[in-house]
Amino acid sequence: MLFKQSPSPxxxxxxxxxxxxxxxxYALVPGAxxxxxxxxxxxxxxxxxxxxxxxxxxxxxxxxRQRDVAHTxxxxxxxxxxxxxxxxxPSLAPWWIxxxxxxxxxxxxxxxxxxxxxxxxxPAMVGYIVVMISFPLEMxxxxxxxxxxxxxxxxxxxxxxxxxxxLPYGETIDSISMATPIELIKTQLNQMHDITETRxxxxxSALFSGLSGAGWQWINLCFLAGGLWLVKKDVADWxxxxxxxxxxxxxxxxxxVIDYSTNSSTLFHVxxxxxxxxxxxxxxxPVTASTTPKGRWIYGIGIAALVYIIRSWGGYPDGIAFxxxxxxxAAPLIDYYTQPKVYGDPNK
Amino acid sequence: MRILHHHMQVKLKIxxxxxxxxxxxxxxxxxxxxxxxxxxxxxxxxxxxxxxPGKHYVIPLQQHIGAISQVLVKSGxxxxxxxxxxxxxxxxxxxxxxxxxxxxxxxxQHAVPHVSGLSDECIFIENDFKDEWIERNPLGDDYxxxxxxxxxxxxxxxxxxxxxxxxxxxxVKQTEINLKTLILNGAECEPYISCDDILMxxxxxxxxxxxxxxxxxxxxxxxxIAIEDNKPEAIKAIQAVIDEDGxxxxxxxxxxxxxxxxxEKQLIKIITGKEVPMNRFPxxxxxxxxxxxxxxxxxxxxxxxxxxxSRITTITGQGIKQPQNIxxxxxxxxxxxxxxxxxxxxxxxxxIMGGPMMGFTLKSDDLPIVKATNCLLVTTKEKEMPEQHHxxxxxxxxxxxxxxxxxxPQQLYWYASSKNTDRLLEHNLFDCIExxxxxxxxxxxxxxxxxxxxxxxxxxxxxxxxxxxxxxxxRHEAHQFRLEKQKxxxxxxxxxxxxxxxxxxxxKEADKKDSKQAAxxxxxxxxxxKKAERLKENKAADQDIx
Numbered sequence: 001m002l003f004k005q006s007p008s009p010x011x012x013x014x015x016x017x018x019x020x021x022x023x024x025x026y027a028l029v030p031g032a033x034x035x036x037x038x039x040x041x042x043x044x045x046x047x048x049x050x051x052x053x054x055x056x057x058x059x060x061x062x063x064x065r066q067r068d069v070a071h072t073x074x075x076x077x078x079x080x081x082x083x084x085x086x087x088x089x090p091s092l093a094p095w096w097i098x099x100x101x102x103x104x105x106x107x108x109x110x111x112x113x114x115x116x117x118x119x120x121x122x123p124a125m126v127g128y129i130v131v132m133i134s135f136p137l138e139m140x141x142x143x144x145x146x147x148x149x150x151x152x153x154x155x156x157x158x159x160x161x162x163x164x165x166x167l168p169y170g171e172t173i174d175s176i177s178m179a180t181p182i183e184l185i186k187t188q189l190n191q192m193h194d195i196t197e198t199r200x201x202x203x204x205s206a207l208f209s210g211l212s213g214a215g216w217q218w219i220n221l222c223f224l225a226g227g228l229w230l231v232k233k234d235v236a237d238w239x240x241x242x243x244x245x246x247x248x249x250x251x252x253x254x255x256x257v258i259d260y261s262t263n264s265s266t267l268f269h270v271x272x273x274x275x276x277x278x279x280x281x282x283x284x285x286p287v288t289a290s291t292t293p294k295g296r297w298i299y300g301i302g303i304a305a306l307v308y309i310i311r312s313w314g315g316y317p318d319g320i321a322f323x324x325x326x327x328x329x330a331a332p333l334i335d336y337y338t339q340p341k342v343y344g345d346p347n348k
Numbered sequence: 349m350r351i352l353h354h355h356m357q358v359k360l361k362i363x364x365x366x367x368x369x370x371x372x373x374x375x376x377x378x379x380x381x382x383x384x385x386x387x388x389x390x391x392x393x394x395x396x397x398x399x400x401p402g403k404h405y406v407i408p409l410q411q412h413i414g415a416i417s418q419v420l421v422k423s424g425x426x427x428x429x430x431x432x433x434x435x436x437x438x439x440x441x442x443x444x445x446x447x448x449x450x451x452x453x454x455x456x457q458h459a460v461p462h463v464s465g466l467s468d469e470c471i472f473i474e475n476d477f478k479d480e481w482i483e484r485n486p487l488g489d490d491y492x493x494x495x496x497x498x499x500x501x502x503x504x505x506x507x508x509x510x511x512x513x514x515x516x517x518x519x520v521k522q523t524e525i526n527l528k529t530l531i532l533n534g535a536e537c538e539p540y541i542s543c544d545d546i547l548m549x550x551x552x553x554x555x556x557x558x559x560x561x562x563x564x565x566x567x568x569x570x571x572x573i574a575i576e577d578n579k580p581e582a583i584k585a586i587q588a589v590i591d592e593d594g595x596x597x598x599x600x601x602x603x604x605x606x607x608x609x610x611x612e613k614q615l616i617k618i619i620t621g622k623e624v625p626m627n628r629f630p631x632x633x634x635x636x637x638x639x640x641x642x643x644x645x646x647x648x649x650x651x652x653x654x655x656x657x658s659r660i661t662t663i664t665g666q667g668i669k670q671p672q673n674i675x676x677x678x679x680x681x682x683x684x685x686x687x688x689x690x691x692x693x694x695x696x697x698x699x700i701m702g703g704p705m706m707g708f709t710l711k712s713d714d715l716p717i718v719k720a721t722n723c724l725l726v727t728t729k730e731k732e733m734p735e736q737h738h739x740x741x742x743x744x745x746x747x748x749x750x751x752x753x754x755x756x757p758q759q760l761y762w763y764a765s766s767k768n769t770d771r772l773l774e775h776n777l778f779d780c781i782e783x784x785x786x787x788x789x790x791x792x793x794x795x796x797x798x799x800x801x802x803x804x805x806x807x808x809x810x811x812x813x814x815x816x817x818x819x820x821x822x823r824h825e826a827h828q829f830r831l832e833k834q835k836x837x838x839x840x841x842x843x844x845x846x847x848x849x850x851x852x853x854x855x856k857e858a859d860k861k862d863s864k865q866a867a868x869x870x871x872x873x874x875x876x877x878k879k880a881e882r883l884k885e886n887k888a889a890d891q892d893i894x
Contacts, residue, residue: 005709007798009784117740286744344626
């Protein structure tokens, strides 16, 4: 009797790349819902635009590269990139900002380097950086969070602005948008208003309510919850978020103790901006992160240090995209020098 | 002061921990590993059954690690059961014996159960059903007064190899003496395989007797029998024998069921807390490790003068009608074993020799059972068909977390695909034990072990070719050098000859010249003398005139 042959092992765990990608997407749901709740229709539009353009770009390029389009699209990686990008972009970004970022992410950052598994830089962050550098003004267009001033604009105002660039009669973009807390502190500091003054001023007290600003604290807490689930399910590595958060806490603590009037508090750093999204969903992107156990500690620490440096002394309000891409560059080197000592190594 | 004292005590405790670990039964952990579903009960439902002897036996000459055995018989010879038909080919090699009495019908190439799927030299024996044994003089209890080298010789001549799967010649491992600890490996960590489990349940006394013999050979101080905690019946059976023994030499150690705890190095780490140094043998850390089935075979060799001509094999899997453990003669065709177990089910799919993690698929069942055949596993089609093309590696690092050797499988895969030999060696490719944990967890379904095996083979081939070309080059260079030397020597000889000739002729010429000059000088002298005489005479004449 003849039999067919296959390589060992002959049993396998069932978790596939597809499963992992979709688990990450599910874990994004609480944070995404919080974002929608606090920033309104704009977030939904971002998601819709990013998903359709990312998937379309992926499909076209796979076709050009003569790959199996349907099969590869199912792996969920392009969908995940789209979701991360949409949640990172400002809620009132015009459609073409999202479109350019999506195309840059998928076509340039992912497929020019060989597609899934071969990209040295995090695609979503590359897309974000492209629009951040090219269109800095549009990248500040966040609406006021729910509960601050008038909150987010209604469906038709948002739709007209995002897709047509039109505003209601007599209004300017400034009247429907508002700086984020993290951005505001930076601009106020530049105008010699220290942090206590800014936070306590009548104008901004609503924005700075709670732990780290209205809305933002909840969004970050929701991403934290989703992230912890991912770590528990062993889909995201636990070392990177741990190293990242501990380092951020330590550094921000040291500086705020030294001078709390010009350095934001630890709570503010940890629960504001994209901190939790970065810690559990962006820094943990396996393809572009360090892959050795020790290397992942270094990688997480590096991102946190860079985030703090850029936030405090750099030209951008939230330095996550730059910090991640800079550490992406360092990942191969980190991997090379952090090889674990194998069983029986005399130098162990 | 008290604090200091306490501190020192703690330190001493830590220092002694490794030392005491063995006595106190504290266990260590190896890195990585997997919790797998055992599926042992599939084949442990019934006792070991013996299979009725058939007519034809095919015995491969290479059933062990090391040099191929050398044939001692020729076609047409009558052989007795247990007769040595091939002797060991080198220091690391094993003898091979006739499993039945009968006639050698042929010695030729035949397909053998091997990863490569290739054929090898085999001895064909036709059974005469007389069951005529060769003359046997068992040593029995006398082993206690027999010197280690003599016992080792008996084990060597019985062709006993490691029966856990590695088939390393057993006597070679026992050459180091005064090793403190003998570890008997009854872990049997691969799913489905239950031959050691059932052997421990049914023949515990024989195993312990074998262990005592090994302990005597290496003068061990203690013997630890390590069994995974998913085999409570085996543990009970062995414990009963140890209790009866009462010498305190043996100790049973239940270990957690984590694959691959049965790997020699992993088991040594669990039991002793120490790691076998790289490229060294366990003897380096005072340990010898043997499989329980090997100990059983040694018992048979000493008490019955019976060479290794049979073993227990698990025939199991959903693709077999009556999975069970059978005692089978080496050389029995696999088909006969399968038939003995009720044959294949209708949806049987793959035939695997070994377990599902490290075993390899066989192309056909027209193959003999060999010393390494611990298990034949037949799967069914319900097994999820792996996709034809695997996904790219997303560097998730799950493979790193499960690797028991602390390798970086994802990096090895990367360098193996790009054929970067230097990097592969830097990442310790050859420390990979091919346990398959990395491939088991890989979400991209990459057959990682396959890549590593291929990379190892390519490297070994390249090295061989490099050595061959080095030798050829050295020969060529030596030849050139010799030619050059001869040429130089010839030139030198020629030059010397020429010089000599030249010198000779010079001498002659010089002689000639000298005589001429002397003659001239003489002549000049003579002429001057005459002239002076003449002048004198003239002067005298002048004076005379005056």
